[in-house]
Amino acid sequence: MAVTLKEVAAKAGVSRSAVSRTFTAGASVSAKTRRKVEEAARELGYTPSLIARSLATNRTKLIGLVANNFQNPIFLEVFDLYTQALQERGLRPLIVNLTNETDPDASVQMLRQYRVGGVVVATSTLPEDFASAFAGANVPVVHAFGRHGETSNIPVVGIDNRACGALAAETLLQRRYRSIAVLGGPQSATSTIDRIAGFKDAMSAAGQPVADIRFATNYSYYAGREAMHSLLSEKSVDAVFCGDDLICMGAMDAARSRGLNIPRDIGFLGFNDMDMARWEAYALTTIRQPTRDIIQASIDLIAAMVSEPDGEHPSRLFDCTVVERKTLKPVTNS
Amino acid sequence: MAVTLKEVAAKAGVSRSAVSRTFTAGASVSAKTRRKVEEAARELGYTPSLIARSLATNRTKLIGLVANNFQNPIFLEVFDLYTQALQERGLRPLIVNLTNETDPDASVQMLRQYRVGGVVVATSTLPEDFASAFAGANVPVVHAFGRHGETSNIPVVGIDNRACGALAAETLLQRRYRSIAVLGGPQSATSTIDRIAGFKDAMSAAGQPVADIRFATNYSYYAGREAMHSLLSEKSVDAVFCGDDLICMGAMDAARSRGLNIPRDIGFLGFNDMDMARWEAYALTTIRQPTRDIIQASIDLIAAMVSEPDGEHPSRLFDCTVVERKTLKPVTNS
DNA sequence: CCCAAGTTTGCAACCGGTTGCAAACGCGTA
DNA sequence: TACGCGTTTGCAACCGGTTGCAAACTTGGG
Numbered sequence: 001m002a003v004t005l006k007e008v009a010a011k012a013g014v015s016r017s018a019v020s021r022t023f024t025a026g027a028s029v030s031a032k033t034r035r036k037v038e039e040a041a042r043e044l045g046y047t048p049s050l051i052a053r054s055l056a057t058n059r060t061k062l063i064g065l066v067a068n069n070f071q072n073p074i075f076l077e078v079f080d081l082y083t084q085a086l087q088e089r090g091l092r093p094l095i096v097n098l099t100n101e102t103d104p105d106a107s108v109q110m111l112r113q114y115r116v117g118g119v120v121v122a123t124s125t126l127p128e129d130f131a132s133a134f135a136g137a138n139v140p141v142v143h144a145f146g147r148h149g150e151t152s153n154i155p156v157v158g159i160d161n162r163a164c165g166a167l168a169a170e171t172l173l174q175r176r177y178r179s180i181a182v183l184g185g186p187q188s189a190t191s192t193i194d195r196i197a198g199f200k201d202a203m204s205a206a207g208q209p210v211a212d213i214r215f216a217t218n219y220s221y222y223a224g225r226e227a228m229h230s231l232l233s234e235k236s237v238d239a240v241f242c243g244d245d246l247i248c249m250g251a252m253d254a255a256r257s258r259g260l261n262i263p264r265d266i267g268f269l270g271f272n273d274m275d276m277a278r279w280e281a282y283a284l285t286t287i288r289q290p291t292r293d294i295i296q297a298s299i300d301l302i303a304a305m306v307s308e309p310d311g312e313h314p315s316r317l318f319d320c321t322v323v324e325r326k327t328l329k330p331v332t333n334s
Numbered sequence: 335m336a337v338t339l340k341e342v343a344a345k346a347g348v349s350r351s352a353v354s355r356t357f358t359a360g361a362s363v364s365a366k367t368r369r370k371v372e373e374a375a376r377e378l379g380y381t382p383s384l385i386a387r388s389l390a391t392n393r394t395k396l397i398g399l400v401a402n403n404f405q406n407p408i409f410l411e412v413f414d415l416y417t418q419a420l421q422e423r424g425l426r427p428l429i430v431n432l433t434n435e436t437d438p439d440a441s442v443q444m445l446r447q448y449r450v451g452g453v454v455v456a457t458s459t460l461p462e463d464f465a466s467a468f469a470g471a472n473v474p475v476v477h478a479f480g481r482h483g484e485t486s487n488i489p490v491v492g493i494d495n496r497a498c499g500a501l502a503a504e505t506l507l508q509r510r511y512r513s514i515a516v517l518g519g520p521q522s523a524t525s526t527i528d529r530i531a532g533f534k535d536a537m538s539a540a541g542q543p544v545a546d547i548r549f550a551t552n553y554s555y556y557a558g559r560e561a562m563h564s565l566l567s568e569k570s571v572d573a574v575f576c577g578d579d580l581i582c583m584g585a586m587d588a589a590r591s592r593g594l595n596i597p598r599d600i601g602f603l604g605f606n607d608m609d610m611a612r613w614e615a616y617a618l619t620t621i622r623q624p625t626r627d628i629i630q631a632s633i634d635l636i637a638a639m640v641s642e643p644d645g646e647h648p649s650r651l652f653d654c655t656v657v658e659r660k661t662l663k664p665v666t667n668s
Numbered sequence: 669c670c671c672a673a674g675t676t677t678g679c680a681a682c683c684g685g686t687t688g689c690a691a692a693c694g695c696g697t698a
Numbered sequence: 699t700a701c702g703c704g705t706t707t708g709c710a711a712c713c714g715g716t717t718g719c720a721a722a723c724t725t726g727g728g
Contacts, residue, residue: 001392001472002446002449002684004683004684004685005684005685006684006685014707014708015707015708015709016684016685016686016708017686017687017707017708017709018706018707018708019685020684020685020686020687021686021687021706021707023685024686027686027687028705028706028707029706029707030705030706030707033706033707047443047446047447048447048684048685049389049447049449049683049684049685050447050448050449050685051385051388051389051394051448051449051683051684051685052389052683052684052685052686052713053684053685053686054385054685054713055383055385055386055389055683055684055685055686055713055714055715056684056685056686056687056712056713057685057686057687057713058713058714060385070410070411070413070414070417071410071414071609072410073407073410075410076404076405076406076407076409076410076413077404079404079410079413080404080405080431080433083404083429083431084431084433084434087431092428092429092444092448093429094426094428095417095426095427095429097414097417097418097421099414099418100418109381110426112336112381113381113382113383113384114384114385114426115336115383115384115385221610221613225614249613249615250613252615253613253614253615256614256615257614275405276555279555279583279584279587280559280587280590280591281583281586281587281590281615281616282615336714338713338714338715339714339715340714340715348677348678349677349678349679350678350714350715350716351677351678351679351716351717352676352677352678353715354714354715354716354717355676355677355716355717357715358716361716361717362675362676362677363676363677364675364676364677367676367677382714382715383713383714383715384715385713385714385715386683386713386714386715386716387714387715387716388683388715389683389684389685389713389714389715389716390682390683390714390715390716390717391683391715391716391717392683392684669728670727670728671726671727671728672725672726672727673724673725673726673727674723674724674725674726675722675723675724675725676721676722676723676724677720677721677722677723678719678720678721678722679718679719679720679721680717680718680719681716681717681718682715682716682717682718683714683715683716684713685712685713686711686712686713687710687711687712688709688710688711689708689709689710690707690708690709691706691707691708691709692705692706692707692708693704693705693706693707694703694704694705694706695702695703695704695705696701696702696703697700697701697702698699698700698701698702
C-alpha cells in the first residue's frame with residue numbers, strides 16, 4: 001500500500017542504498033543524488049517505515065512509560081511533560097496503564113514484544129518487583145518518583161522522602177503547631193513510609209509528639225476526605241501534614257464540612273504542589289516536588305542507559321521546597 | 335541480543351515456520367510440535383518480535399491517539415479509559431501531544447512512520463484540518479468529541495452540542511433564572527460554537543434574552559476565573575452556563591471572592607461532569623457527557639474501520655443529561 | 669493392504685529497510 | 699595524459715518474522 005524505498009529508487013534512477021542513505025543522518029550521499037531522491041520521494045509521498053528500520057537496525061525509538069496513577073491529576077502534568085520531553089529527543093512513549101494490573105509479567109512481555117529501548121517506571125506506589133521485573137528482562141529501567149533504595153540497583157530519579165518528611169515537621173513546628181497529625185498516602189507506598197519516618201525523626205529530635213498517623217487508601221480526594229473525617233471524629237488536632245495535595249484537598253473539605261476554619265482552627269500542609277494547589281478554593285501551602293526536573297533527568301538517564309549500557313548511571317535526588325500559600329498560619333518571630 | 339525464531343526452531347528440532355505457527359492464532363500445528371516449541375521457547379525466554387511481525391504482515395497494533403488538552407484533568411479520565419479499552423483489544427495507543435504544535439504535518443508524518451492502523455483524534459479544540467490531515471494520508475480516522483459536521487466525511491463520535499446547549503437553557507429557565515450569561519470555552523472550538531447556538535435558539539424560543547456571552551481563552555481554571563471577573567465587573571447576572579466544569583470552577587471562585595453566595599446570589603451550570611465536579615468545595619450541577627460510551631464507541635469504530643476499510647462507518651452521537659448538585663437553586667413548581 | 673482426503677510440515681520468497689565491502693567515480697597534481 | 703586519493707555508489711546479505719505451495723505424513727474406509 002504505502003510507497004517503499006524501491007519505488008523511490010526506481011523513480012529517482014538510483015539504487016535502494018542511495019535512497020536509504022539520503023534518509024539516514026550522517027550517511028555519505030552526493031548533493032546531486034540527494035536532490036534527485038528527495039524530489040522523487042516528495043512526488044510519491046514517501047514516508048520511511050520505522051518498523052522496517054527498527055528491524056534492520058535492531059533498535060527502536062520506543063520507551064516504555066509505566067504508570068498506575070491515572071486518578072490523580074498530577075499525573076496528567078507528569079504525562080504532558082514526558083510526552084513532550086520524549087518528543088523533543090525523537091523518542092516515543094509506549095504507555096502501560098497498570099491501574100488494573102497485578103501481574104508484572106504481562107506488561108514486561110508486552111514491552112519486550114515491542115522491543116522498547118528502555119523503560120521509565122513513573123510511580124511510587126508499585127511493589128518493588130515491578131521495576132525489577134523489567135530490569136530482569138535485560139531492558140534498561142529507571143524508576144522515577146521511586147525510593148532510592150539499597151535493595152535493588154535500579155537507578156532512581158526523585159526526591160529524598162525522608163528529608164521531605166523532616167522539612168514538613170520543621171515547617172509546622174516553626175509555626176508553633178503543637179498537635180500535629182500525619183495523613184499519609186497509601187500505607188504500602190515507599191514514599192509514604194519514608195516521609196513519615198523522616199517526619200517522626202524530626203519531631204522527636206525537637207522533643208515533640210506526633211498526635212496521630214493515618215493513611216489514605218489511595219491517592220484520591222475521596223480517600224483523603226474519608227480519612228480526615230475518621231481522624232476528626234476521634235480527636236482534634238491543630239495541623240495536618242498530608243502525603244499528597246489531592247488527599248489534602250479532600251481532607252480540607254472534610255474539615256470545613258465540620259465547621260472548621262482553615263487556617264484559624266486547623267492548618268494543612270500538602271505535598272507535590274500540583275497545579276490545583278493554587279486554586280483559590282484551596283490555596284494550599286505545600287511542599288513542592290520539582291516534577292519537571294525529575295522528568296527531564298529521568299529521560300536523560302534512560303537515554304544514557306540506552307546509548308551506553310555499560311556506563312555508570314547514578315540515581316539523582318532533587319530538593320523540595322515549601323510553597324507558602326494560605327493553609328498554614330504565618331511564622332511568628334516572638 | 336534477543337532470542338529469535340531460528341534459535342527456538344533449532345532447539346525444538348523443527349522448522350522456523352513451525353515456530354511461527356505455534357505463535358500465531360489459528361495456524362495449523364500438531365499438538366506434539368506445539369508442545370516441543372513451547373518448551374524450547376520457555377527455556378530460551380523467547381518473545382516474538384512485534385516489529386518483525388508487523389513488517390511481514392504489513393499491519394501494526396498501533397493506534398494513534400491525538401490530543402491537545404493536557405491541562406484539563408478530564409483528559410486524564412479520557413486517557414485512562416482509552417489506554418485500558420485499547421489494551422483489552424490488544425491494541426496500543428501511540429500518543430501525540432499536540433499542546434505546543436501548530437503544524438499537523440509533523441504529527442501525520444510521525445504516525446505514518448510508525449504505520450499506525452488508525453488514528454483517534456480526541457479533542458474538540460483543534461482546527462478542522464488536523465483531523466482531515468490524517469484522513470488525507472489515507473489512514474482511517476475517527477474524531478472523538480468532535481463536531482458532527484457536514485464539511486468533512488470523517489466519522490465523529492460525540493454529543494449533539496446544539497442539543498446540549500438547548501438543554502442548558504431549559505435547565506436554567508425551568509429554575510426561573512432570568513439574567514443568564516454564557517461563559518464558553520475557547521471561541522474557536524466547534525463545541526463552543528454549537529453549544530452557544532443551541533443555547534441561544536432555546537432562549538429565544540422561550541422569549542428570553544441572553545444577558546451576556548463571553549469566552550474563556552482556554553479550558554482552564556484560570557481562564558474561567560479571569561473571564562468571570564471581567565463579566566462581574568461589568569454587570570450582574572443570576573446564573574452562568576459554563577462551557578466546561580474546569581472553567582466553571584474558576585468562575586465560581588471568582589464569584590465567591592467577590593462575596594457572592596452560590597447558589598443564593600448566583601447559579602452555575604457546568605459541562606462534562608468530570609470527577610472533580612463532585613468535590614464538596616464545588617458540588618457542581620452540570621451537564622454530563624457520557625465519556626465512557628464515547629470512548630468505547632470511538633474504539634469500536636476505529637477498529638471496524640481498520641478491519642473493513644470499505645464498510646459503512648457512521649458517526650455516533652450520545653445524549654447528555656443534567657446531574658443535579660448544589661450550584662443551582664431547585665426547580666419550583668409554582 | 670491400498671488409496672483418497674485431510675493435516676501437518678518445510679522450503680523459499682517476501683516484508684522494507686540497513687550496511688560492509690569493493691568497484692566506480694571525481695578531482696587535483698605531476 | 700596518467701596517477702593517487704578521497705567520495706560516492708551499488709551489490710548483496712541480513713534483520714526476524716509470515717505465508718503460499720507442494721511434499722510428507724495421518725487416518726479411515728473399502
